[in-house]
Amino acid sequence: MRAPSGSRKGHSRETHSGRPGAGRPGNRRGPSSRPSRPASSHQEFAPPVSTTPGLPPVSSFSELDLPERLLEVLQRQGLTSPSAIQAETLPNSLAGRDVLGRSQTGSGKTLAFGLPLLTRLEGRTAQPGSPLALVLAPTRELAQQVTEALTPYARSVRARVTTVVGGMSLSRQAQSLRRGTELVVATPGRLRDLVERGDCRLDQVGTTVLDEADQMTDMGFMPQVTAILQQIPSDGQRMLFSATLDRNVDTLVRRFLHDPVVHSVDPSEGAVSTMEHHIFHVTPAEKRDTVTHIAARDGQVLMFLDTKRAVDSMAKHLLANGVRAAILHGGRSQPQRTRTLQQFKDGTVTALIATNVAARGIHVDGLDLVVNIDPPADHKDYLHRGGRTARAGASGNVVTLVLPHERRGMVRMMDHARIDAHTVRVSAEDPELARVTGARTPTGIPATLPAEPRERTRSFGAPTRGRRRPRR
Template sequence: MREWGSWLRISARPASWSSLDFLRRTPTLRPRGKPLNNPIRAAVRPNAAAPRTNQSQGQQSRDTTRPVRDSRDERESRDPRPAKVTRDGRPVRERDSRDGRGAGQGRPAGGNREQRAPREQREQRPAVERSSVPTVVPEGLTFADFAIPTTVIRELSSQGIESPFPIQVASLPDTLKGRDVLGRGRTGSGKTLAFSLPVVTRLSQSDTRRAARRPRALVLCPTRELANQINATMEPLAKALGLNTTTIFGGVAQSRQVSALNAGVDIVIACPGRLEDLLNQRVLSLDGIEITVLDEADHMADLGFLPGVKRIMDKTPTRGQRLLFSATLDNGVDQLVKRYLSNPVSHSVDSAESPVSNMTHHIFAVRDADAKKDVVQQLASGTGRRVLFTRTKHQAKKLAKQLTAQGIPSVDLHGNLGQGARERNLEAFSNGSVRVLVATDIAARGIHVDEIELVVHVDPPAEHKAYLHRSGRTARAGSEGVVVTVMLPEQRSDVKDLTRKAKITAQPQSVAPGDAAITSLVGDVAEYVRPADITPPQTQARRGTPSRNGGTRATRTAAPAKSAGPTAQRAQGGRGQSTQGGEGGAGAQARRRGGRGRAQRGGGSATVYSSSSY
């Protein structure tokens, strides 16, 4: 107890440190500024210097003298144990001269150092080779000057395509040789043909042949419309060389796509979502892919498809050729280039961040929403093709109805439409049945319709990239075009920031319906087209629940063509009226569960279902 009491009074009696031996090994209990006079340590290290004293202050100072450690050679000379050596004959005590922790270059301990060469002997990955694309194609240059099959050249000539575009002139020598290529350029620069020609040419020269569920080339794109557009360009070229193509995307039944894969296909043009579904179902395999193309990679990144694209690319052979075409390299597209392209050559046309030189921009500032409606209607009344962009699907559908009702035939294009409706509307716009396409940003990329003379931003886009891609529907392939942005007073600051980032120098111009600034852009006004007359509804066969008095309680009718969606109309039946059931047309007797029943008299109500043909 006396020793413990001395320990508790340690701050007042430093001499009590010698009372307990185990405390001598605890330097943290040493009083601040006092050396630890440990006779045991002094015996172990007899050459340790004694603590110095400060005579002027009359007190003992901190011990700043440390015992000098023996060198490694002195310790090894006293070590009686034999020296150990490694497998390659080096002593264990020698420091490994190689980098790292003895586990390999840049790897944690436990790695296999024999798999990789030393860092200085490793082959460094070269930087992306860059080439400037000439803006003017040399005079007299044709596709015959490249190593392209004659049958393909004849097919191009039959379509009126004789001279290549700048991006094609720059990239074809490398793509036809099998090199990986990064192509950058705005929409309408000819990128589709730039990768279609090497794909069909190299597949025709390959020794492999098509097999069931094992395509030989893959083209990934972000939207169904773009997939159909690429297929329309590539399919004639492939047929000229005995190859076939197919498209894979969502929104339609997959039975046709599965049947095409089972029969064997050379080129698959797909959207990432449906393609991943079929891969998970093991409907196809990508181990036979020789050429992979990523088109509009930046748009796929904007839509959130990059994780799926990476999973798909990981399933393709690394030895194959890979081509990536994109307007920009942001949002992770640069990571795709670094990860999947081997020693690529980069060819860039006009920057996607700058406007086209042969495109004229106008900003019309209107007073209010009513004036905006009249100005948009006047801009849509011309004789040529024009595309009107809105921000929402609802506005696109509503505006198309309003224009059609005003005698301007219009169709809409947005995400709520099924694939069949999309194709019908695009076909009507392409063949000239209608002159106006009202669309959301779904049509801002990859939709190529010739001779679009005017693009109208009914609703200004949220960012400048969308503005440039929307505007890119006109002034394609060297032609001229006009772009108009309709601006409300509260949108002035947003439009100013938008045009600044897009490098548009046009200044806002206050206009009213009928002003000369509008009529000069519209030109000749198209003739008024009367909306389709409403035709009487036709009954359609339907099994209904029989009523008490016979017949059916409800009949299904095909309503006249209207712009509205499906509606349900309730017809109130009075005494003495009959409810007609339809079977194969009007006047047919109603069918009831037990057999046929005649049309009966009676009161009550009948629900009539109508469907729209729009």
């Protein structure tokens, strides 16, 4: 089906520090337990130049050497022509080449790495505790979205998929691995836990994917990712996909990818052509009312704030004013987060109030508005927040509310992202606000959501302590 990748030549000098950029000439710092954002995090690195020419792109999935079963699923999903990133990378990844791919959010990166990965798994059976392929993702939401997207295709080639993320039962994930699974989709921390417990071995992994590697390094996962990759055979295939690539992932690329084919189908920065960007200047006194009017729109909206406390406070305020609002942040358990996302997707929740945990890995069909109540910290966060709308060619608006003291920083951020935004002064009752966002006066009648089921509190995999009460 595909030519096996050959043995690898020596990699660049090894590093043992968890700090992005460690191990480069002039950097002799030792390991650090604290994740760090280097000063160069916003600068793009020069990707390695492949010494072997890549294969030309294709215009149809039928041109590819894909298993018939995968082609049938693509047809059932209504997919006949690959997206730009798929057309560029699939010929090379199916041939066994390492791939470094960059493309905007919602452009089909999951199938770009999923189809060649599953092609390689067709007809193979994993031994207990020894998966054959691995996808690493920075967040639980993104890992679960990858699993959801690939499951129909995996079933067609009889490949079992296990999701390994924090916030869910460790013992159940270990049991699933021990039963045998061909593909593991994981966050780095939880996978390391299972490897250290002896529940998962990585010596049989032949295909490894790093999805959104830049965020993994930004979040301080470099030590875990490096430790995982060190345990995977070096002659396997490696694919790295992201919407942005900067110097934070330079170490991973140069150390673990062998002669990669580099594909960048979009500008490294900048907006999706179907996405409109708006900067609305507001005063502190008007900001909450403006948010409330936007959230009361006839349609769904995803809103971002910086902190969990601010998210909780805003959602409580919106519910009291008649908006079916729900929260999504790291303080929620994984079942709660999964349930909230499902409610947002099915329309039970109309306003999802979130921290950056929702900036990547959330896909909601038809979402046409993202609002930055608090401006993001940098241009990468801006691009990924905005990437929740205008997906797969659809249109959408990204609105950022900016206070007077935030204006200068916002101008610098938009310049860095190479985005021309429509900037205007607004208030809650402003016609321009209503035109762009559909804002309207809230009902003021408190809204309610279905009660959450009570969660069973238990220590994952740990024995119950204390004396059990006798049954009555």
